[in-house]
Amino acid sequence: MIGAPVKQLTGPEKLIQQADMAMYKAKQQGRDTYVVYSEDLDSKLSKRVELRNELQEAIKTGQIAHLGKWVTTQACKDARRLLEMGLLKGRMAVNLSPLQFHRPGFLTVLRSILEDTGLAPEHLELELTEGILMKDSEGAIDILNALNDMGVATAIDDFGTGFSSFSYLKDLPVDNIKIDRSFVDNVTTNEKDAAVCKGVITLAREMGLNVVAEGVETQEQFCYLKSHGCESFQGYYFARPMLFEDLVQWIGKAG
Template sequence: MPQVSHALRLQAWPFLLLACTLLAGFAGLLASAFPQLPVPEPLRFSWAGSLTLVVGGMVMSAWLFRSSGRALLLKKLAYQASHDALTGLANRTMFEEKLQQDFTLARQNNRLMAVLFIDLDEFKPINDTLGHKVGDRLLVAVARALEACIRPTDTLARFGGDEFVVLLPDLESARQAEEVAERILQKIALPQQVGGHELYLSASIGISLLDDSETSPEKLIRQADMAMYKAKRQGRDTFQVYSAELDAKLSRRVTLRQDLQEAIRSGQLFLHYQPQVDQNGKFFGVEALVRWQHPTRGLIAPERFLPLAEETGQIVPLGKWIFTQACKDAVQLKEMGLLPGRMGVNLSPLQFHRPGFLDKLKKILAETGLPADLLELDLTEGVLMKDRCRAISLVNSLQELGISTAIDDFGTGFSSFSYLKDLPASSIKIDKSFVENVVTNHKDAAVCKGVITMAREMGLTVVAEGVEDEAQFDILRAWGCHRFQGFYFARPMALDALVSWAREVD
């Protein structure tokens, strides 16, 4: 027979006492009303005494049931405060409490522990496409899969959305944490049957380890989070272990991001313009290039801050400023008779695919007064690879407005030739990586010559970027390249310098 716990006996005795009290009271009432009944003498109370027992028992029962209901409610609230409502896993609050406990024990006993930060890859498209009910069921399935990968002494929590965190205390080596991450990646990669759908997921995992440095529990979570983002940037479906080098690099990125936000607000950004020339070396058009003059770091190269702006979304306000300023300067050049062609502006994928892009562009043209036929947008192949049908539709709309489009950095992507036949682009730009060795490298020469020949047959204008000497200019011109841009003709320059240069070469 199973043993009844001491705690259970303590919880049960008030109800046993209540039962005895009510039983004695009712027995006393029966004995008073029917003296002939065989009621034991100890239970033959007076009528008033029996009634007192019954009423007291009823009052006691009301109090007990109210108290037990309150206890159940408190227990339920405590559970909800410490657990995720969807998956039943620990929530952030409970995880941080457990982390603090295990952190203290690990420090005292000189033991190794690890935190794993898990983010599901491409969960949002599934959630958006199939609905939140399917998404929620998938998260529950993932939670069960994660539980199967860890020990009973480990702690698994859901931080919200598609983020999960695992606490691994009392490890023998760092390799153990990596083995857990590998098991998780394998488990999550298995197909999940949810709502009649066979769904596939992967995950990016960051691992932070408690070392001898002055690390805090909160810092372990942050470090695992940083390592997870590095795993995402390395292609996803992998794990990455945090290192001090990663911390320094990410700290620089965070600082750069904050500085860029200030630069957008305070006017540290400015535009330089690089001319384009035709086959006769005559000024034909110009491309706007953004520059950043940092108050303490000096001039920061665009390749350092533009990718960051694209990742963080800062490219949206930055791009709006570039468009507006370039259009204003183009109007100024036009009024001076110094804009023989178009003003070229680079367009990021995030700007291009943002809702309302076309309306915002038309508004900028209207506010600055620049005719649409004096604007050319440089699109990278990455812009066109996402939602190809919509991209083609947008480029058609731009063409209807009179805005020209150019495919920038042509040849550096994987699908260059497949979309050209459908895309109403006006020109393509041969990337400077092919142009710089066109004279000395027969493969680069073949690429350039092939692109020029193909473009001519398709009725497209070809622009060679990065032309730095006469030999490159001569060979590309001989093959039929239409326009040229590079240091051989002019470096990027401020608007005033461009005005002087244009007047000099006119």
Template structure:
């Protein structure tokens, strides 16, 4: 145990690179040789299972292999292998959820990944995205989503639809990667999508790490005319003094505050406060998880700018989105 603790302590010390302090964490899995597990490959597999268990405990920790969690971790390993095959075969599909402005017009769409396994059917992103983030598979998945979303929006234009702005969720690994901006420029160039038709969504936690570098990247995105939103706002660590320094365009209020907005005075106050603060900073506000007309009316009263949720429009494949866009445009033409 002392060896493991020394390794963790050694990695916990800050590393200074280009005047920036960087911190590393480690997840360590341990397996001991038993009479029935003499093969080195088996020991490595067991240590690998224990390592994933350590990651589940919050990382920067170690875990012994035991038979108690073999089934759970084995299931994750099977899913990881299936996920790798899905990446190579491009088994994913993008669905698009419309966001509507105060006049009921289409403001943008959010790209949401879907995975239809050839034998297991639909697998929820809540299952495979966290796994992909721990294995590093999130990088090729994120790059595929970005490229596919840009191609899809460009194809709508080629089919005669009005240009639609698309929002894509960025993973922390993707945002902090050294070649992120170069890759993004190359994607826009290859797909032909105008930068102003792309918006990127980040969580508060992503922006709290390596703050100055994050601000520099955000400024570069603004210079490229790409929008940036803070997703799930209110659940992270942002403070007012921190938020005002970020070159972003939008905050998205987390659905947990919207769910009880018509019943909870606390949630009402939080939502009103976020909207007021964001408007003072010149930011647009999106309410996530709008499911009822009553919630929509209350948010309208609070001067929320944009609305997203199953009560307004569900995520849909590209062909259905094309019909939705045309139908919405025709409706507004008739009422004008």
């Protein structure tokens, strides 16, 4: 995906911003495409790029914990709304940052969010990267056990990219593992990637865990993984990110 500005610019920052906008637009359109920057690019796209840059700056200044709390709260509010509409059949999954997970009082904050939003714990799932779990492993296990006692499910995100995935998995009280999209991308064309995916699915089945395939973008990927025992999927093959109101309509049609 390529974004290329074509007009004379006054500075490198403006050049980078316009190239970023073109690249973002290309990504929205899918794979194997490019977009050339022009003045008529949607103003909403410009605002989105600006917001993303500001969020990146906020993360550098240590605001990730506050941002993460807001995201978790909003996700729980949306989950409660979907439940009231009869549209949420499972759990709302939320990604956590290392700072959130290992921050003192994390469990207290989470309980407060659930209480304030009125969302029952059995409708929430927290997604954690392997890096989070490898840092202070004993402390991480204690937190995972506490979440399990609360009724909150947990998942290991980007599984297979860490340096000791299989060795520590047996000691972690988690419910789901998510195969990283880097393996899913070439699962139908690369024997090694296919072997990793099949190995993870087999391992999970033997350990009583659910496997989610990330980044499924084609019917071929979906059919291959399903034929080898994967039961849960996410990716552009099914739907792209959307506003809450659009999600309500999409679930209604899909149901």
